[in-house]
Amino acid sequence: MRNRTWNFGSKQLSRVVLIGICLTILSLVAEPATAAPVIKPSLPASAGLPVIQVQEGGFLKRLFRGRRAKREPQRAQPKANRPRVKRSQPRPPAQVIQSAPEIKQVDKNPDARRILVLGDFFGASLALGLAESFAQDRTVAIDSSTNGTSGFVRYDTFNWDAHLRTVLSDPDLGGKADLIVVMMGGNDRQFFRSPQRISLDTNAWREQYEANVDAFAERLEATELPVIWVGMPPVRGPKTSAHLANLTTTFKSEAEEIGARYVDIWDAFANEAGVYDDNGPDINGQQAQLRRSDGFGLSTAGREKLTFFVKRQVDRYLSGSGAVAGTPGGVVFTEDGPVIPLSGFALEDAISLKGGVPLVGPPMDPGKPWEEVSNAYNVLIRGVALNAPTTRADNFSWPPQIE
Secondary structure, X not given: OHHHHHHHHHHHHXXXXXXXXXXXXXXXXXOOOOOOOOOOOOOOHHHOOOOOOOOOOHHHHHHHOOOOOOOOOOOOOOOOOXXXXXXOOOOOOOOOOOOXXXXXXXXXXXXXXXXXXXXXXXXXXXXXXXXXXXXXXXXEEEEEEEOOOOOOOOOXXXXXXXXXXXXXXXXXXXXXXXXXXXXXXXXXXOXXXXXXXXXXXXXXXXXXXXXXXXXXXXXXXXOOOOEEEEOOOOOOOHHHHHHHHHXXXXXXXXXXXXXXXXXXXXXXXXXXXXXXXXXXXXXXOOEEEOEOOOOOOEOHHHHHHHHHHHHHHHHHHHOOOOOOOOEEXXXXXXXXXXXXOOOOEEOOOOOOOOOOOEEEOOOOOOOOOHHHHOHHHHHHHOOOOOOOOOOOOOOOOOOOOOO
């Protein structure tokens, strides 16, 4: 009897427990996810009563470490309407940077030497540099006739053969020129379109190019004026740079043929490997950016460096020593006294900056070569040290000689 009652009771008990568990779970699931209020005692804590707090989230939160309560989306606050401010004055126009700044030059003398510069964008930079260099010199004036996009190829857009005739016949340019400086070729890596289309890097292209340069050089030679022909610097593109290096051989050959002074500037704008470099030493020996960002043009420091090398040759012509050949032992007399060139040479047609009359004298010993009797030549050109006097401490001859 006891066993039957126990069996019946256990089945009923298990059903009741199972139903209770299900109801508990359903009640917990149906519980809202919002935070439950915290119940605090109305009496102070010193009364000894416990503080009862209802845990947020209930049993499931403790079991599964809770779920984050849903946050109500925050409404975007409306922006305050700011009153528009009316400008009383219009905005200033964008500032324009001029590529060729104005150069303050002194008034030139009526009989000032005039230098005519011809070329492309390289020639324009050189003309600007020379104008800056002689800005305060009343005895030298710089004239220029350049076209930035021109060259010896695209005669269909700018014909230098025809333009040179106009320049040389102009009484204010060619008519007053005492010296001509040429720098051109930076735009010449392109095919010919006139008189016929000729592809680049062909024998026909080379022949046509040399013909154009030769005709240009002959017109310069016909003026019977001294000419300085400046070569090309390297550029950033390796193919274009190699092309310009080949063109310099043509320019140098033409310059030598007409008796012009050729100025090679390639190494001055190349690195130790002989290739293009943006930076390099300036005229003060300090590292500076010599080229523009396009890899072709010259910066201000680069223009000054180019002018430095060309101006040395210009000064030689202005001082009457434009060539190295001549009769040795000459003396140039000026208002300040006699001047002996440090190279040991003087020209028969030498003239000074102040209009002195040259006087060419014989060597010190006509029976010996000039190199053996010229201390200036041996020391300054050959780098040979002079013999020390016999009684001086740096005379190491043996046996010692005593005067």
